[in-house]
Every structure is written in C-alpha cells, then in structure tokens.
Amino acid sequence: MTAPLEELLKMEPKEIQAHNERPTADQLRNKTQTYYEDVEVGLELPKYIYSPTPTHLFRWSAAIENFHRIHYDLDFGMNHDKNPSILVHGSWKQSVVPQFLKDWTLPKGWPWKAAFEHRAMLVPGDTLIMWGTVTGKYEKGGMGFIEMDLGMKTQDGVESMPGSATVVLPLRDGTDIPYPFVPPKD
Amino acid sequence: MTQEAQQDTQSVLTPEVQAMIGVQGELVESWGTVDVEYLRRFTQAVMDPDPRYWDEEFAKTTHYGEIIVPPIMISYMTGRIRPDQEDAITKAFEENPMSDGIGNVERPGALPEIPTHLVRTLNAGNEIEIFQYPSIGDVIFFQNRYRDIRERVGRDGKAFLIITREITYSNQKKDLLCITRQSSIRR
Numbered sequence: 001m002t003a004p005l006e007e008l009l010k011m012e013p014k015e016i017q018a019h020n021e022r023p024t025a026d027q028l029r030n031k032t033q034t035y036y037e038d039v040e041v042g043l044e045l046p047k048y049i050y051s052p053t054p055t056h057l058f059r060w061s062a063a064i065e066n067f068h069r070i071h072y073d074l075d076f077g078m079n080h081d082k083n084p085s086i087l088v089h090g091s092w093k094q095s096v097v098p099q100f101l102k103d104w105t106l107p108k109g110w111p112w113k114a115a116f117e118h119r120a121m122l123v124p125g126d127t128l129i130m131w132g133t134v135t136g137k138y139e140k141g142g143m144g145f146i147e148m149d150l151g152m153k154t155q156d157g158v159e160s161m162p163g164s165a166t167v168v169l170p171l172r173d174g175t176d177i178p179y180p181f182v183p184p185k186d
Numbered sequence: 187m188t189q190e191a192q193q194d195t196q197s198v199l200t201p202e203v204q205a206m207i208g209v210q211g212e213l214v215e216s217w218g219t220v221d222v223e224y225l226r227r228f229t230q231a232v233m234d235p236d237p238r239y240w241d242e243e244f245a246k247t248t249h250y251g252e253i254i255v256p257p258i259m260i261s262y263m264t265g266r267i268r269p270d271q272e273d274a275i276t277k278a279f280e281e282n283p284m285s286d287g288i289g290n291v292e293r294p295g296a297l298p299e300i301p302t303h304l305v306r307t308l309n310a311g312n313e314i315e316i317f318q319y320p321s322i323g324d325v326i327f328f329q330n331r332y333r334d335i336r337e338r339v340g341r342d343g344k345a346f347l348i349i350t351r352e353i354t355y356s357n358q359k360k361d362l363l364c365i366t367r368q369s370s371i372r373r
Contacts, residue, residue: 025235029244050233063231064262067275069287080284092232094312095258099234102256108249113315179249180318180361 002046005131009157013051013127016155021046023103031106036144036169041134045104045148048096048130052088057124060092088122093152093161100130100150101167109169110181114150116163127155132165141184143177144169198345199337202301211330214295216263220255220324228259254319257364260326260355267291297330300349302372310348310369317362324357333367340373347372 003019011019023031023046058072069076070087077083094116101111122128129152136147145166152161168177218224222240229239237244238254245253267274278289320326333352339345350369356362 022233023235025237028236028238029241056231056233060231063227065266066262067287069285073287076284076286081286090309091262094314095232095256098256098258098314098316099232099236103236111316113313115311115313117311118309176249181316 002044004044005047005129005133005153008047008129009153009155013155016127016129017049017051019047020049022048028103028106031103033106033108034104034169035172036137036139036146036174037172039134039137039144039146039169041136043134045100045132045134045150048100050096050128050130052092052122052124052126052128054086054124057086057088057092060089064091066091083121085123085125088124088126088128090118093118093122096130096152097150097161097163097165100132101165104132105167105169108176109167110177110179111165111167112145112181112183114163114165116150116161118161120154120158120160122152122154122160128160129153129155135164139171142171142174143184144171144174195339195343195345197337198302198304198347199335200302203335203347206298206300206332207335209297209332211295211297213327213329214264216260216326216328217266217268218263220260220263220320220322220326222253222322224263225253225255225259225322228256228262232256250319253322255321255324257316257318257320257355258314258366260320260324260363261328261353261366263326264295264328264353265293268294295328295330297332297351300332300335300347300372302347304347304372306373308371308373310371312369313365313367315365315367317364320357320363324363326363327356327358329354344373 008016061071070081071089074086077086097114098111105111132148132150134148138145147166150163150165151159153159274291278285331352334350336348337345350367352367355364
C-alpha cells in the first residue's frame with residue numbers, strides 16, 4: 001500500500017525518501033498485471049521519490065545533449081540568470097512521466113497520453129515526489145481507460161508539474177491491448 | 187482568468203496568424219539511428235532500470251517481443267547537431283562570451299515564425315501521446331506543425347495568443363511512434 005501523498009508531505013525529506021517505490025529491475029521483470037477492474041477512483045499510484053544532485057543533472061544534460069548552462073554552471077546560473085542554483089531540467093521531469101505510466105501499466109497495458117505544465121524551479125537538494133491519483137475510468141472498444149491527475153511535488157508541497165494522463169489497462173476477461181496502440185474512435 | 191477576445195479588444199488573431207494553423211515544416215531525418223548505447227545512457231539518466239531496455243532474452247518473452255525504447259527518448263534526437271554543421275558551441279561563445287550554451291542554432295525542419303508583433307514567449311504546457319515503442323536500429327523522422335492558434339484576453343484586457351506546435355515522430359517504415367505538443371503563450 002503506497003503512502004498517501006498527503007501523509008508524505010508532512011514528513012521530513014529523509015522520511016519521504018524512505019517511501020520511495022521506484023521499482024527495481026527485478027520488480028519490473030516480474031510485474032503482475034493491474035486490471036481495469038482492480039482500479040477505483042481515488043487510488044494513488046506508487047510514489048517515485050528522487051533526490052537529484054548536480055551529478056544527476058550533469059548526466060542528464062550529457063545524455064540528451066542539452067548544453068544549457070543553467071543546468072550545470074552554478075556561477076552562470078546564479079550570477080547571470082539570477083537563479084537560486086543550477087536547475088533540474090524540465091526535460092528530465094517530463095521524461096519521468098512516461099516511465100511512471102509504463103511501469104504501472106506493465107506488462108500488457110499502455111501508457112497512452114499525458115499532458116502537463118512546468119512550474120517552479122527545482123534545484124539539487126530538493127526531494128521530489130512523482131505522484132498520480134486516479135480520477136476516472138471507462139470502458140471502450142474492449143479496453144479499460146484510466147484517467148488520472150499527476151505531478152511532481154517538492155518536499156514542501158510545491159507542485160512543479162501539474163498534469164493529467166490517460167492509460168489503458170486490459171479487462172480481466174478481455175483481450176490484449178492492441179500493439180501498436182490504436183486509440184478507439186470517438 | 188482569461189476569456190475569449192471580446193469585440194472591444196484589439197484582436198491579435200489576424201488572418202495572417204490564422205493562416206499559420208496547419209502549416210508544416212519539412213519531414214526531417216534525425217542524425218543517426220536508435221542504438222543501444224544512447225538507450226543505455228538515456229535510461230540510466232532518467233533512472234529507469236527496466237530490463238525491457240537491455241535484456242534481449244527477457245525482452246523476447248514480453249508483449250513487445252524485442253528490446254523497447256522510451257518514445258520520449260527519440261524526441262531529443264531532433265536537437266542533435268549534425269557533424270556536417272558548424273560547431274554550434276564554439277560559434278555561440280565566439281558570438282557571445284556569456285552565451286547560455288545554446289546559442290542561435292538553426293534547427294532543421296523548423297517552422298516559419300508566426301507573423302505577430304507579440305514577442306514575449308512563455309511555456310504553457312506539454313503533451314505526449316504514445317502509439318508504439320521505437321526499436322533498436324530505427325531511423326527517426328520528425329515533422330513540425332502548427333496544430334492550433336487561439337486567442338485569449340488577459341486580466342490586463344490585452345489579447346494574447348496560445349500557439350500549439352506539434353511534432354510527429356515516425357520510423358523508416360512510416361510507423362507512427364509518438365506525438366509531442368508544446369503550447370506557448372505569446373504576449
């Protein structure tokens with residue numbers, strides 16, 4: 001049972017980090033299917049906790065070839081752009097979203113779509129909580145669609161990426177989700 | 187709160203701006219292919235240890251039957267500086283010793299500017315829609331398009347634009363992989 005977001009936000013960063021539910025490789029390998037019928041509105045998805053350091057930011061910049069100095073040059077970031085520190089990349093945050101949805105829908109669901117905004121500046125030293133809460137569900141075309149709100153909050157409860165998503169889960173007695181995924185027609 | 191532009195507000199959604207809706211950039215082939223080394227660096231940097239990305243034997247037993255690739259990973263391939271281009275970083279610092287590290291790099295397939303006097307740009311949101319995982323060895327093609335341009339009125343009574351740019355990503359087989367959309371406010 002995942003710790004409710006509301007409870008996590010009452011904790012100190014060290015305690016929050018202890019509630020990290022990012023799956024290991026073995027957990028992802030052996031993931032059992034969550035079916036449409038298993039999900040109720042209000043369900044909170046497992047929380048992914050991150051504590052990014054300057055080295056994590058540098059690794060991300062290098063991986064995607066993003067050379068913007070605000071992410072790795074502290075002097076430039078603080079003195080030129082007047083930022084509080086080097087900044088966590090919006091591109092990293094938005095790349096966590098499909099992963100978060102994939103992991104929850106594995107092994108045969110589909111992380112269909114997500115929308116979000118980038119707000120707030122995140123810096124090394126922040127403790128970040130990737131969260132999602134189910135807001136709706138419906139069946140269509142023999143598939144189960146789950147709607148949710150999601151975001152990435154700081155330890156202080158500041159929402160840095162308010163958004164929403166729709167994912168697809170198989171019905172317990174249904175057929176496989178088609179792959180490649182074809183959204184049902186309206 | 188914002189609202190639709192009223193008749194007494196000077197509209198910024200001119201016929202010239204409206205004509206930009208649906209305008210597409212050229213279809214561009216990204217430099218390089220989707221390869222295991224970029225996949226390793228990307229998934230380690232995003233901190234996703236999923237064996238579907240690296241354990242070929244296991245991947246064969248999954249729903250997808252092969253190693254998969256995060257669709258959003260290929261969106262960053264579009265920003266690659268091709269080796270036949272000028273060294274963009276050196277150029278940026280030659281032009282401005284206090285460059286932000288990005289400079290004024292010309293991106294292939296870029297859309298024409300929106301013909302408006304509004305110059306301030308703010309990010310208004312992002313979307314991603316996923317249809318298929320890219321495969322190792324895929325060649326990635328992308329195409330920009332102005333999907334939508336709307337007008338709103340701010341608290342100050344001035345009209346502004348919300349511009350949604352869409353990028354479609356496909357592979358060498360013309361399989362649609364994913365679509366990203368970025369909305370920006372132009373004030």
